Amino acid sequence: MADPLTLAAVGWGISTAGWIISPVVTKLVNYCASSLGGFDASKKLRDLETFILPRLVVALEALEKSRRHELENLVRELKSALYEVEDILDEAEYCRLEKQVSRWKKDKKRKFAACYEAGPSNQDVCKESSHTIPGPSRITLKELLKNIEKLIDEAEKIVGVARIMENDAHIPNVTSNYIQKPTTALHQNKKTTTSNPPLKVTGRDMHREQLKSMLRAIEHDDTCYSVIGIHGIAGSGKTTLAQYVCKAEKNDTYFDLVMWIHVTQNFSVDTIYREMFEAASENKKPCPAYNSLDVLQIELMGVLHGKRFLLVLDDVWYNEYDHKDQELQQVLSPLEVGKRGSKILLTSRRALPGIGDVSCTPYPLPEMDSEDFFQLFMYYALGGTTIDARDARKLIGKQIAKKLKGSPLLATIVGQRLRTHKDVKYWIEFNAREHLDDVMDFLWWSYQHFDEEVRRCFAYCSIFPRRYKLKRDEIVKLWVIQGFINAPKGEEKEVAAQRYFDDLLSALFLRPLHDHNPDHYPSKYFAMHDLLHDLAKKVAGSECFTIKNGGTEVVPQDVRHLFVEISGEENISKVLELEKLRTLIITRTGLARKLTHVEEFESVFAKLPKLRVLIMEVTCWFQNYEKVIFVPISIGRLKCLRYFSFSVWHMNNVELNLPHTFSHLYHLKVLDVEFRKLTFSSREDTSNLINLQHVITYRKALDFPYIGRLESLQTLKHFTIKKEKGYELYQLKLLNKLRGTLNIYGLENVSSKHDAINAELHEKVYLTKLELIWSRHTGTSAEERYLQLEVLEALHPPMHLQGLVIHNYNGSCYPGWMMRGGSEVPMCLQDLMLVSCTKLASIPKHSVIFSHLHTLRIFACTWDSLPDNMENLELLVELQIDYCNYIRSLPEVLPPSLEKLRVMAGCYRIRSLPILPQSLVYFELSSFHRELIRSCETPGDRNYENIRHIPNKKIKYLHVSYSSCSEGKAFKPFVKLRLGCFTIFLSVVESIYLDCSSF
Secondary structure (H helix, E strand, O other), X not given: OOOHHHHHHHHHHHHHHHHHOOHXXXXXXXXXXXXXXXXXXXXXXXXXXXXXXXXXXXXXXXXOHHXXXXXXXXXXXXXXXXXXXXXXXXXXXXXXXXXXXHHHHHXXXXXXXXXXXXXXXXXXXXXXXXXXXXXXXXXXXXXXXXXXXXXXXXXXXXHHHHHHHHHOOOOOOHHHHHHOOOOOXXXXXOOOOOOOOOOOOOOOHHHHHHHHHHHOOOOOOOOXXXXXXXXXXXXOOHHHHXXXXXXXXXXXXXXXXXXXXXXXXXXXXXXXXXXXXXXXXXXXXXXXXXXXXXXXXXHHHHHHOOOOEEEEEEOOOOOOOOOHHHHHHHXXXXXXHOOOOEEEEEEEOOOOOEEOOEEEEEEEOOOOOHHHHHHHHHHHHOOOOOOXXXXXXXHHHHHHHHOOOOOHHHHHHHHHHHOOOOXXXXXXXXXXXXXXXXXXXXXXXXXXXXXXXXXXXXXXXXHOOOOOOEEHHHHHHHHHHOOOOOOOOOOOHHHHHHHHHHHHHHOOOOEEXXXXXXXXXXXXXXXXXXXXXHHHHHXXXXXXXXXXXXXXXXXXXXXXXXXXXXXXXXXXXOHHHOOOOXXXXXXXXXXXXXXXXXXXXXXXXXXXXXXXXXXXXXXXXXXXXXXXEEOOHHHHHOOOOOEEEEEEOOOOOOEEEEOHHHHHOOOOOEEEEEOXXXXXXXXXXXXXXOOXXXXXXXXXXXXXXXXXXXXXXXXXXXXXXXXXXXXXXXXHOOOOOOEEEEEEEOHHHOOXXXXXXXXXXXXXXXXXXXXXXXXXXXXXXXXXXXXXXXXHHHOOOOOOOOEEEEEOOOOOOOOHHHHOXXXXXXXXXXXXXXXXXXXXXXXXXXXXXXXXXXXXXXXXXXXXXXXXXHHHOOOOOEEEXXXXXXXXXXXXXXXXXXXXXXXXXXXXXXXXXXXXXXXXXXEEXXXXXXXXXXXXXXXXXXXXXXXXXXXXXXXXXXXXXXXXXXXXXXXXXXXXXXXXXXXEEXXXXXXXXXXXXXX
16 A cells, blocks of 8 residues: 555645646746746746656655645745736736727728628737736736746755655655656557447446346335445446446336436435436426425426336435435435335445435445456457457456456556557556555556646546536636647647547546436536546645535635535635635535525625636526626626636526626637526627637527627527627628537528628538528518528538528428539538428439438428438438328338338328338337327237337327326326427316317
8 A cells, every 4th residue: 555645745746747837838938038038937947847846746755744845835836926927928918909909999991891890800819919018017027937936946956855865776756657757668658549448347247137136126015115225435336337237227128217316425405306307207308497395396206106116326425424314315205106116226335224214225246256357457458359368468467457456447447548558568567567556556657648738637627526517518618718728739729628538538537427328429428436536636736626515624725726516505705715716616506595696796706806717507496586687897807707607597587688898808718608698788899709719508598799700709509680780690701610500590580692692601611510590480471482592592501511400491492502412512411300391392312412311300390291202312310200290191112221210299190101111220109099009019900010120119109198286196177298398288178189280
């Protein structure tokens, strides 16, 4: 076992190295070389980065405790000074941007003034690179540089001591192994690869079968469910085994419902209720907004009533002193309405005696069999390939596997790291390596293989609580904004950051969360294992900190990145004392009734001026909330702000108003506001946000005039055309950096084909998905239909578009770029969806778009039949028909490549099915007609025989279901008919005649 003091020193050293090797050093070198004299910044700082710092860490390990404390203070001073330097350089850049904007306002004849009054472009702002530092800040900068020079000189003196100590054969050079650049074959810092073998479960079949038997055992007491607890040490594979069991049960029919909930150490009851509701409801629909926990509990009981369920509670933290047992018992209270034989399977590090009055049957997870463990390790070490029995790696692999303490976590991570080195010499050197005595040692060894920038990005993730659901795009943007990314010349920083994320993913330092469906890919969320989270916190040191549920922990005064989780009426007063903060993330979980009021805004803006990231997220419901939230004008004080996010869940009718001073945030790159409507107090000044790259809003919420001036925009998911000045379609003309998804609403407000041409959609080469949306009440006259055809003809998308959705198009025919070939039409289109659109009469044989199509979705269209020549869709894999009330039958000939066919609710005129292609592997049918459903389920019937060859079928009869009242006993005086995403309420009478055509 490694000395804890030594490991602490190593962690501190890695943290220090990860911070110093930062873009601020390069920025400072460049500035000093051009603007200041008398300080050899280039040589001093480079010596600090490449020579002095590694020696300092060695000295830290070797020095006695009193001297080590002195050295730690020296490096903290150095870091603090560099932070202050970065703040001054940031101020200089702000002043430059402010002057640039001022000049724009005076110059009315710039090149973009002629472009339909789109206004000045933010593209020009990057062309000037000179820094202008105000006099007082310039003096402060020189003083800081002198102080940095002094600190480096002191560090160099200690380096001399470190050399002597390093030459002492009695001192193990542990830290230098972690910090110094690798030179031997063992330490070659090779890039990771993202071509991972699929996650594998080895040696757990017997345990899965044992648990399966336990899950089917019927208890003899009065409760409808019983509890089984898998427990074992961290990294032993508890969650993996539970996932293995869960996946098997989903493929079986014993349980009506299988739910997976991750509990975490600081869970809230209402959050778990909401997740259970979403997992239990049809189509995994979001949980509605409820004003109290009691109402939510009643609704949850409604979806669980009479069902035999399996509930998996992953990562339950049990401590007999923290009173969490009462909250766990409350979590289980709605489950009493389930069917007898239901089960709860939980995972925890300690054996739980029970939850409330319900005892827990323990299932201790034993160590894996040595041969199974070896097979698991070699699977990851070889990338899933097999090797010859004479290969030396097989023999060496057995020796390495014995050192991994039987930990499946280590088997995967160490194996994954060795996979990038096929050289036997590397394996031999690793096997001979000393000072790898426990789990954390091995994790540190793997961590050391990352580049310095990747290490720092990983450490930053420690700001989030354990098992926090990380969003890839959000994390990448945060890394970029904090200045962690050094991109090669010609490469965008976000592209480099995505590569860093892939490095962490490839090395299994981050893993995808597949929500309730382990087979779903790609995953929306990612997380890190608890032990890796511990490692991240160690290497981050005091830079990152988390306050959980109003915790009383002592927050380091030099913390730069802070995550605050509030579940009650706690305030953020102690946060306001941390004036050095650069990241502040506040989440209100549970039933925290207190909304972030104006006073909290004011205090944050006034006392935390160095913030670069401000995320305020409220994840609860309110009874008496404001209809409009006004952000105070003092937000203009946050001159360093680059990322602003504010969201309140379930506040569907609330508007967020940003003041005119918001336009003074010239550094702002990300604006993320999830409100029903976003408005600006000042319309003209929004073009001042010259660095804005990402605007993330809720549907048509954005009220952002003259957005066409912001040429740096990369994300603008929703754009609404209005007949007001500043909202024209041609505002999109110069936004050629847009990428991802773009939804264009209000196309009925486009007055001419000329306006559509000027949008130049074909120039948006980075777009992958496009939605074109007319109002459903337009296109009724011949003139309107002709204009729609002209507009759609002019809106031909870029060549590399992958997905296209068209809503409410009523033109007389479809445009030429869809029906013909050509070099400028989308050549990679894979997904086409038509919603309430003109009938597509026939599939042309030589159309570039249709010849590459993989998925075709037709929704709520009043067609009497599908298009002719469906066989021309030679690559079509999936066909989906929803709510098409007038289609009477499916074509006799469908594409021979078709694998999935869905005929969903609303296609009520279809009475029979043709012989479907042999290529089909999945068929789904939901209908109101009992005879059709019965025919599809009765052997010998024509419809049954026509679909008999399809291996996976889902046949569902749609019927009227009754909703229970609040007590769960009597019936409410109405019934609910669920049709996909729609719910229709009908009065209860003796008999109900349902005319589906009205839907």
